Amino acid sequence: MTATTPASLEPALxxxxxxxxxxxxxxGSPVHGVRGVDLTLRRGETVAVVGESxxxxxxxxxxxxxxxxxxxxxxxxxxxxxxxDLTTLGEDELRTVRGARIxxxxxxxxxxxxxxxxIGRQLDEVLRAHAREHDAGHRxxxxxxxxxxxxxxxVGIPDPARRLDDHPHQFSGxxxxxxxxxxxxxxxPDVLIADEPTTALDATVQEQILQLLAELNEKTGTALxxxxxxxxxxxxxxxxxxxxxxxxxxxxxxxxxxxxxxRHPYSAGLLAAVPRLSSPSGTRLYGxxxxxxxxxxxxxxxxxxxxxxxxxxECGTVPPPLVADGGAADVRRVACHHPGGxxxxxxxxxxxxxxxxxxxxxxxxxxxxxxxxxxxxxKEFGRRARGGRRDPLVAVDGVDLRLDxxxxxxxVGESxxxxxxxxxxxxxxxxxxxxxxxLRGSDVTRPxxxxxxxxxxEVQMVFQDPYASLNPRMTAGRIIAEPLLARxxxxxxxxxxxxxxxxxxxxxxxxxxxxxxxxxFSGxxxxxxGIARALAPEPSVLVCDEPVAALDVSVQAxxxxxxxxxxxxxxxxxxxxxxDLAVVRQVSHRIAVMRHGRFVETGRxxxxxxxxxxxxxxxxxxxxxxxxxxPAAA
Amino acid sequence: xxxxxxxxxxSALVVLVIASVVVFGILRLVPGDAAxxxxxxxxxxESVAAIRRQLGLDQALAxxxxxxxxxxxxxxxxxxxxxxxxxxxxxGEGFGATVELTLGALLLTIAIGLALGVLxxxxxxRSVRGVVQALTTGALAVPPFVTGVLLVxxxxxxxxxxxxxxxxxxxxxxxxxxxxLLLPALCLALPSAAVxxxxxxxxxxxxxxxxxxxxxxxxxxxxxxxxxxxxxxxxLPPVVTLIGMQTGQLLGGAVxxxxxxxxxxxxxxxxxxxxxxxxxxxxxxxxxxxTVFVLVQLLTDVVHAWLDPRIxxx
Ligand SMILES: Nc1ncnc2c1ncn2[C@@H]1O[C@H](COP(=O)(O)OP(=O)(O)O)[C@@H](O)[C@H]1O
Ligand code: SF4
Ligand SMILES: [Mg+2]
Numbered sequence: 001m002t003a004t005t006p007a008s009l010e011p012a013l014x015x016x017x018x019x020x021x022x023x024x025x026x027x028g029s030p031v032h033g034v035r036g037v038d039l040t041l042r043r044g045e046t047v048a049v050v051g052e053s054x055x056x057x058x059x060x061x062x063x064x065x066x067x068x069x070x071x072x073x074x075x076x077x078x079x080x081x082x083x084x085d086l087t088t089l090g091e092d093e094l095r096t097v098r099g100a101r102i103x104x105x106x107x108x109x110x111x112x113x114x115x116x117x118x119i120g121r122q123l124d125e126v127l128r129a130h131a132r133e134h135d136a137g138h139r140x141x142x143x144x145x146x147x148x149x150x151x152x153x154x155v156g157i158p159d160p161a162r163r164l165d166d167h168p169h170q171f172s173g174x175x176x177x178x179x180x181x182x183x184x185x186x187x188x189p190d191v192l193i194a195d196e197p198t199t200a201l202d203a204t205v206q207e208q209i210l211q212l213l214a215e216l217n218e219k220t221g222t223a224l225x226x227x228x229x230x231x232x233x234x235x236x237x238x239x240x241x242x243x244x245x246x247x248x249x250x251x252x253x254x255x256x257x258x259x260x261x262x263r264h265p266y267s268a269g270l271l272a273a274v275p276r277l278s279s280p281s282g283t284r285l286y287g288x289x290x291x292x293x294x295x296x297x298x299x300x301x302x303x304x305x306x307x308x309x310x311x312x313x314e315c316g317t318v319p320p321p322l323v324a325d326g327g328a329a330d331v332r333r334v335a336c337h338h339p340g341g342x343x344x345x346x347x348x349x350x351x352x353x354x355x356x357x358x359x360x361x362x363x364x365x366x367x368x369x370x371x372x373x374x375x376x377x378x379k380e381f382g383r384r385a386r387g388g389r390r391d392p393l394v395a396v397d398g399v400d401l402r403l404d405x406x407x408x409x410x411x412v413g414e415s416x417x418x419x420x421x422x423x424x425x426x427x428x429x430x431x432x433x434x435x436x437x438x439l440r441g442s443d444v445t446r447p448x449x450x451x452x453x454x455x456x457x458e459v460q461m462v463f464q465d466p467y468a469s470l471n472p473r474m475t476a477g478r479i480i481a482e483p484l485l486a487r488x489x490x491x492x493x494x495x496x497x498x499x500x501x502x503x504x505x506x507x508x509x510x511x512x513x514x515x516x517x518x519x520x521f522s523g524x525x526x527x528x529x530g531i532a533r534a535l536a537p538e539p540s541v542l543v544c545d546e547p548v549a550a551l552d553v554s555v556q557a558x559x560x561x562x563x564x565x566x567x568x569x570x571x572x573x574x575x576x577x578x579x580d581l582a583v584v585r586q587v588s589h590r591i592a593v594m595r596h597g598r599f600v601e602t603g604r605x606x607x608x609x610x611x612x613x614x615x616x617x618x619x620x621x622x623x624x625x626x627x628x629x630x631p632a633a634a
Numbered sequence: 635x636x637x638x639x640x641x642x643x644x645s646a647l648v649v650l651v652i653a654s655v656v657v658f659g660i661l662r663l664v665p666g667d668a669a670x671x672x673x674x675x676x677x678x679x680e681s682v683a684a685i686r687r688q689l690g691l692d693q694a695l696a697x698x699x700x701x702x703x704x705x706x707x708x709x710x711x712x713x714x715x716x717x718x719x720x721x722x723x724x725x726g727e728g729f730g731a732t733v734e735l736t737l738g739a740l741l742l743t744i745a746i747g748l749a750l751g752v753l754x755x756x757x758x759x760r761s762v763r764g765v766v767q768a769l770t771t772g773a774l775a776v777p778p779f780v781t782g783v784l785l786v787x788x789x790x791x792x793x794x795x796x797x798x799x800x801x802x803x804x805x806x807x808x809x810x811x812x813x814x815l816l817l818p819a820l821c822l823a824l825p826s827a828a829v830x831x832x833x834x835x836x837x838x839x840x841x842x843x844x845x846x847x848x849x850x851x852x853x854x855x856x857x858x859x860x861x862x863x864x865x866x867x868x869x870l871p872p873v874v875t876l877i878g879m880q881t882g883q884l885l886g887g888a889v890x891x892x893x894x895x896x897x898x899x900x901x902x903x904x905x906x907x908x909x910x911x912x913x914x915x916x917x918x919x920x921x922x923x924x925t926v927f928v929l930v931q932l933l934t935d936v937v938h939a940w941l942d943p944r945i946x947x948x
Contacts, residue, residue, distance in 0.1 A: 065852055091857075099854030106845060114846040116867045116942055125863060126853040167943045183853055 012080075013223055014041040014064070014102075014191055019077035021056075021063050031296045033059040033072065035247040038322055041191060046217055046224040048234040048255070050270070051244035052552040053523075054292055057227045060244075061193050065104055066094050081191075100130045103184030103222075107196040109176035113168035119179055120164030123148035123186060130187045151182040155212060174205035178212065185216065192217075195227045202414040202579065207623045210237050229552060231274050232625025235259055243267045246293045246303030249322055253332035263325050263332070263339040265308045273557045275582040277624050281605035283586050284564075287557030291522060302337070310338045369441040370402040371573045372426070372459075372541055377435035379421050379597075395421040397597035398435070405540065408567065408574040410588030410605065412581055412620065418597040419577045423545045426575060427461045428452060439541075457487055457537035464546035466526035470518040476529050477514030480504070483536040503532040508562060524555035531562065535570075542567075543575040548583065560587055581624045585609050593617045638939050639932070646928050653924040657917055658699050664911075667691065668715055671911040689715065702917065711918055716910035717903070721918050724903055729922070732888050732899035734804055738819035739826070739884045744877060746827035751834025751873075755842070756861055766831070773828035778887060782821040782894040789817060799896035818895040822887050826880040833876050837869035844868070871942040878934025882927045 021034040131138035152160035155178040198206035243251040251264040262268040269288040290307035322335040380392040463469040484490040501511035548556040669686035711721040754766040790798035889901030907915035
């Protein structure tokens, strides 16, 4: 094989050329999910694939394994593993590749293990699948069990001999992902494809899993293709990065180069949209304007043209090929007519918000009574331990907080730390078991029925999952009108419609969106609808529980900016719950760090991030991945 | 597992007690009482009253109920009023035949249901899936007495390969008995097999779309093992519950099918007993059926829990 890459002496292990995948939509029309993807992976290398959701990352990975869903098929290109073209293999030959040459792990460890089989059985199945061609020793059941035990040990499951007989539900999410990694590595594949392996996990667990993958890559020499939308993860663990947009690769190069000085306008935008832990509170986030291309339509010219600040006439007609950028052979490749073009360098600049941090607070409070004040909030959930003894789970354990009008209180903590339970107490979705909750100085801990109705309007909530929290049968207009009806004063249809239109405009949607149902909207648009619904009763407090956790970075920035704008316009008090410290720092005036139902540390956002007092806060800060070590100026 | 079973038993007992009260009560609510029926159409008031007193039917209902249950618990089913003979013997005769028919049908239900479900969910040939679809729809749409008559006409009358009705007894002539059993059992089993098959097909298709199947596929597990070792263990627990419920249906359906195939089971006894207002026969019979039904449910739950570790661990 002629080395097309003078920069590396290592020949390509996996070589994808011009890969195209079409899906058949339910109405029979084709969707071009992946278009002309080029990708090279060398032995032992770690390569990241990044890009917003729908950019074709998962489809590419599934196509490599020839595991596309029934309505998808490879329409062009080749996938060569050493010399063999996988696109032409039959089912039986493919089986000898899957697991043995290429292993794969997926996003959701909670559903990726078989719930009715023990871990030992599942590892055994994987080992015996390749016993014939791979390792004759694995034909013996006891040998397989020994190997399974070794594997669990390798991925860091304590007490592996005993745990082999446990079922998946007896393991935590992080442990399940470890087990899945063990299964993928069981037959020592040359390539491990990991499709968003940490997205469903807590920050600190994410960190551990990534560390494990890096270690295994070093120890076993398995090449890693890591799909992620987290640029921080990329910076930390990958040699090279591929940026995908609209079903194709738009930039490919060494991680430090691509993240340090992106050449494609989309890469630059994506990078600019990532909140940085080092940016002070109040920094305005950059969001890429517009929305991703519709892949059911043929793409004329550059797919990014509609959102690109450097687009010109050529971009609208001639598709830019992925070619070497600059002189340095093809170490760095970009698909753009104007790489590093004029618009790009200006875009990523962060605009400090007009209102200085903290200023909004001091002047709004009259007489010092906070808008919302809680002391000693506590909530237990009944739980029965082994032997029938009652062993209550204390979800919220003595929380004190105060919130002024126009102020944002960020709450960070891992899942299970009690954040959502606290949120539900604050919005009166369920009562506290102990403690006092005051709104404008009056006690609302145990409100009467009538008072409760009024309270629920005064304090509104925005949820994490915009998909699950909107009724799919209702139009956006109905969804937003519902709280208006409950509140009264909008019995007249025309008045209601007008108000819904106003609210939609306020959250950056067109009033005509009122007639469409949730399915017709993208994730970010749905979250806007959720926010409009929360604003409808004109609340004074907005509690947002992980409002951007399900969204892409570029969209995340738009939603966060919307929330901060609304806050300033309407003088709202915000409680902003998230696990991503960087996001929380930028939107919050003050931050509370929550753990085991308690606030372990509270303080002004910048003080807490720059000089944390508690070890736990320091651990959280250390676990937050930064995309690039940016030069001090930001 | 023993613990799990113990926890189920109290509720099963409650169901039995309630069932006994309902069975007892319903029979007394049906117009016409045993004494009048026994005495005949021309009997005088006095002789009816005498019979009533003799059978203890003049006592308060609660007292009658307590007597009945008391006797049952002692294992004394007593004589029948009208059918003739001891209730225990009457039921004993028919019960064996009905259980045999029900079990035969159950085996066929499981075998046919499994085949339909697996083929329907996994066959790569469209024609096979089509045939499975047609068979399930057909078996569900046509009531057992129609299938019964058709089967008799074709296999017993037309080709004369199987007997059209009657029973010789399993222990007397097992091979012959199986021939006698096949038609009524098949006729009884078809609708249940279709229900089970369709449910299993859906359940398997669901399992095949789950993430853990994707995991196993990516690890190189063969199609055959994906089906039998990965998808089926997940699809099966709810199907087992369904089969348990179908067993109750089969038991009820047996009574009907018995009439078509002249199968000497409990169906015939129930009919005679009911017409004659023979309280002991009908009461004991119904309670027996309920007991069997409850036991089947209990067994189903245990098997379900055994198959699904998440339930065992609760
Ligand atoms: N099963 C499918 N049927 C139809 N379209 C699909 C299917 N899976 C993915 N697509 C389309 O293919 C494109 C790429 O999706 P995907 O590979 O999942 O992106 P990513 O993993 O980057 O989020 C999207 O436009 C998506 O709508
Ligand atoms: S400059 Fe042109 S080719 Fe390059 S990304 Fe923008 S629109 Fe595409
Ligand atoms: Mg994906």
